[in-house]
Amino acid sequence: xxxxxxxxxxxxxxxxxxxxxxxxxxxxxxxxxxxxxxxxxxxxxxxxxxxxxxxxxxxxxxxxxxxxxxxxxxxxxxxxxxxxxxxxxxxxxxxxxxxxxxxxxxxxxxxxxxxxxxxxxxxxxxxxxxxxxxxxxxxxxxxxxxxxxxxxxxxxxxxxxxxxxxxxxxxxxxxxxxxxxxxxxxxxxxxxxxxxxxxxxxxxxxxxxxxxxxxxxxxxxxxxxxxxxxxxxxxxxxxxxxxxxxxxxxxxxxxxxxxxxxxxxxxxxxxxxxxxxxxxxxxxxxxxxxxxxxxxxxxxxxxxxxxxxxxxxxxxxxxxxxxxxxxxxxxxxxxxxxxxxxxxxxxxxxxxxxxxxxxxxxxxxxxxxxxxxxxxxxxxxxxxxxxxxxxxxxxxxxxxxxxxxxxxxxxxxxxxxxxxxxxxxxxxxxxxxxxxxxxxxxxxxxxxxxxxxxxxxxxxxxx
Numbered sequence: 001x002x003x004x005x006x007x008x009x010x011x012x013x014x015x016x017x018x019x020x021x022x023x024x025x026x027x028x029x030x031x032x033x034x035x036x037x038x039x040x041x042x043x044x045x046x047x048x049x050x051x052x053x054x055x056x057x058x059x060x061x062x063x064x065x066x067x068x069x070x071x072x073x074x075x076x077x078x079x080x081x082x083x084x085x086x087x088x089x090x091x092x093x094x095x096x097x098x099x100x101x102x103x104x105x106x107x108x109x110x111x112x113x114x115x116x117x118x119x120x121x122x123x124x125x126x127x128x129x130x131x132x133x134x135x136x137x138x139x140x141x142x143x144x145x146x147x148x149x150x151x152x153x154x155x156x157x158x159x160x161x162x163x164x165x166x167x168x169x170x171x172x173x174x175x176x177x178x179x180x181x182x183x184x185x186x187x188x189x190x191x192x193x194x195x196x197x198x199x200x201x202x203x204x205x206x207x208x209x210x211x212x213x214x215x216x217x218x219x220x221x222x223x224x225x226x227x228x229x230x231x232x233x234x235x236x237x238x239x240x241x242x243x244x245x246x247x248x249x250x251x252x253x254x255x256x257x258x259x260x261x262x263x264x265x266x267x268x269x270x271x272x273x274x275x276x277x278x279x280x281x282x283x284x285x286x287x288x289x290x291x292x293x294x295x296x297x298x299x300x301x302x303x304x305x306x307x308x309x310x311x312x313x314x315x316x317x318x319x320x321x322x323x324x325x326x327x328x329x330x331x332x333x334x335x336x337x338x339x340x341x342x343x344x345x346x347x348x349x350x351x352x353x354x355x356x357x358x359x360x361x362x363x364x365x366x367x368x369x370x371x372x373x374x375x376x377x378x379x380x381x382x383x384x385x386x387x388x389x390x391x392x393x394x395x396x397x398x399x400x401x402x403x404x405x406x407x408x409x410x411x412x413x414x415x416x417x418x419x420x421x422x423x424x425x426x427x428x429x430x431x432x433x434x435x436x437x438x439x440x441x442x443x444x445x446x447x448x449x450x451x452x453x454x455x456x457x458x459x460x461x462x463x
Contacts, residue, residue, distance in 0.1 A: 040072045047108035048075035051101070062210040078120055079112040087113045087196040090179055114181065115173055116209075119199040128203075131289035138201035139313050140192035141170045145455045146312040149379035149389070157448040158184070166190055168226040170202070172458045191226065194458045215256035218263070220247065223274040230394050232300065233414075237398075237407040238274065246271025261287050265332040272333070282329040296323035296343075297350055299400045302392040303358055304350045342406070349403040349411070353396055357419050361391055364430045373433045374440050381449070382440040384433075387426045395419040 041049075052075065053060040063069050068077075081088055088111045098104040118138070122129035132138050144165065150156045156165070162184065170190025174182045191205040205226075206217045216222055224235030238244045255268035261281045263269070269276065278294060281287040285294075296319040298310045307315035307322070323343065330339040365388050368374040379385050399415025402408070433440060455461075 041074055042076060044108045044110050045074040045076040047103040047105070051095070051103045059210050066211050066213070068210075068212060073124070075112075076110065077123075078116050079114070081111050081113045083111050085111065085113060085196070086175060086179075087115050087173075087181065088179075089114055113196075115186070115195055116204070117195040117197055117199045118201050118203055119195070119197050121203050128289045132201055132203070133199070134292070134316065135290040136292045136313060136315075137191045137205075141166075141172070141190070141194060141200075142192070142459050143312045144169050145459045151451065151455075152453060153379045154451045154453040155378065155380045155446065155449045157450045158452070160448055161451055170194065170200075172456045194456075214258075214260070218256055218273060218275045218280070219251075220244070220273045220275075227274075230398075232397060232401065233410065234274070234401060234405065237402050237405045237410045240407040240409055241405055243271045243273075243406070247273060272329075277326070277329055282332050285325050285328050293317060294322050294326040294329070296320070296326070297346070297400075297404075299350075299404060300397060302396075303362070304354050304400060346400075346403050349400060352416075353399055353419070357423055358392055358396060361388055361423060361426060364427060368430055368433065368440070371434065371437075373438065375442065378446075378449070381443045381446045383443075384426065384429060384440050387422060387429075391419060391422045391426065395422055 049060070049063075052063075063075075068074075092112050093109065095101075096104050096106055096109045118129045118132055136143065145151055148165075150165070151161070162171070166185075166188065168190055170193030171185035171188045172194045173185050173188065173196055175196070176182045189202040189204045191201055193202045194200055195202075204212075206222050207213065208216060220235065220238055224238075227234035228236060239248075250270045254270070255263075258264070258268045263276065263280050265272065265276065265282060276282070278291050279288055288294075292307060292315045295307050295315070295317075298305050298307050301310055306319040307317060308319065327339050327343065330342070334342075365374070365384070368384065369376050374382055374384060380389070395415060395418035398410050399412075399419060402410025402412075402415050432438070
């Protein structure tokens with residue numbers, strides 16, 4: 001009898017516990033996991049997320065899979081601004097006039113700007129923003145306005161500039177008469193963009209919104225968006241080099257998501273990318289967002305000079321110290337003799353280009369101007385000016401950059417070989433003009449030569 005009573009008592013307790021457990025089961029258990037907003041996000045922030053989840057699902061999905069989302073960093077944290085800010089989005093205010101949308105309630109109304117700047121990012125990333133601000137990247141709009149004859153002489157139209165040059169180098173972001181972002185300058189994520197808050201650049205040039213992926217910024221394709229083509233084909237040069245071949249063979253196995261400052265050669269990757277040489281930490285060399293560091297030559301300049309001698313944007317560095325940093329990066333994978341000898345080859349190439357090609361061609365160009373056989377008033381409207389420009393801007397850069405990044409086909413066939421061809425044509429024509437005292441033919445109807453020659457006020461003056 002007692003055993004029966006014990007059995008019924010145990011059964012009753014079991015049913016009572018099961019019933020209590022069943023009452024505790026959450027309704028979403030066993031279902032597909034959905035994005036849930038929990039803890040530490042303001043009501044206005046939640047409203048932003050819910051609205052964009054519906055209106056712009058691609059933006060929401062990128063953000064939801066980002067480290068920002070993991071840390072409860074939301075739209076508000078990056079886009080919120082002050083009521084008095086010049087770039088407050090008036091169109092966004094109109095969203096709160098929709099009484100049928102629960103997420104457009106008046107209580108959620110906040111001033112936001114579409115233009116997120118390095119100054120905004122600096123609230124959480126102060127070191128990165130400071131390093132970026134002093135780099136050539138952040139100041140590249142200033143650089144091209146100081147040195148580029150296409151802009152300085154108005155030889156390209158506004159349409160050509162906006163669709164090409166300014167897409168990479170950046171625009172001066174401004175507002176139209178109604179307070180909206182001017183379509184002449186926006187959208188733009190140029191690396192040297194000048195923003196309404198006075199900051200320079202756009203972090204999303206490399207860390208595209210709204211994922212802001214470390215993996216994406218570490219891959220060479222991020223740099224290849226701008227660093228390609230006949231004038232600075234770093235992407236093509238890299239692809240031809242041994243480094244690029246290793247990346248193509250083994251890149252799928254790299255640990256692209258290692259924490260900043262810990263991405264290590266031989267551990268996380270086998271062959272370097274642009275980022276691992278120019279930005280990432282290596283050994284005792286610290287991570288940097290100033291791509292001007294680690295450079296011992298200014299290879300983009302007409303006459304190769306040290307970075308601190310580049311008048312358009314003199315680096316606040318010492319080339320010898322920076323060379324030692326880059327060599328330390330190289331020696332993570334290469335022996336010291338290999339690295340030192342590579343730099344000796346690069347130095348010899350610089351001397352060859354400077355003394356054998358550029359200086360004689362520059363001297364001849366100056367002679368043609370002095371004799372009045374070329375007209376200095378505009379650049380490119382006479383063929384000799386274009387040939388001289390291509391000698392250094394195309395062939396000369398490829399010879400130097402191809403050597404620096406170990407791509408022999410670019411050093412020779414796309415570089416010095418083409419330098420010889422261009423140099424001989426230029427010199428032959430120049431001597432013929434001098435011998436016959438004949439002025440160069442001028443292109444009177446040079447196409448698209450309608451761009452403004454006035455430098456924007458936001459761009460610092462030439463010193």
